[in-house]
Amino acid sequence: MGKNKEKSADKELSNTINIGISEDDRTAIADGLSRLLADTYTLYLKTHNFHWNVTGPMFNTLHLMFEAQYTELALAVDLIAERIRSLGIPAPGTYSAYAKLTSIPETEGVPKATEMIKLLVEGQEAVVRTARSIFPIAEKANDEPTADLLTQRLQVHEKTAWMLRSLLED
DSSP, X not given: OOHHHHHHHHHHHHHHOOSSSOHHHHHHHXXXXXXXXXXXXXXXXXXXXHHHHOXXXXXXXXXXXXXXXXXXXXXXXXXXXXXXXXXXXXXXXXXXXXXXXXXXXXOOSOOOHHHHHHHHHHHHHHHHHHHHHHHHHHHHTTOHHHHHXXXXXXXXXXXXXXXXXXXXXX
């Protein structure tokens, strides 16, 4: 199927959905969730990279911690993408789409362990800000499933940021 036919089919499907949320609100919510998906996937990739490349005296602790974090993020991207789809909107799924949508900068090279921790704190906090920014439109549309997903993501990312920050204390 060509690109125009695919877009037309997606648009027709989107118009037939009657879940009590207007098409405009579903689109706005999905746009926000797409940014959240991009941030989550970008943070997943960064965390996985740091898991592979961490060195130093905290190696074992960080290697295991980063593994737990990227595993949780991998599950989260699926939940977020499925919520976007349940709203009748295609979920983004390419590096180029994520690069345009994410608020988390790519890290060049292999930073030292302490810098990895700082960068992951920044990434976790960026995801929190993105998730929090979606609440007004979800609340306006009475989209409780999205609000619930956002609440769950906020809890995970705020706790993870706190745990990472605690490693930076003297």
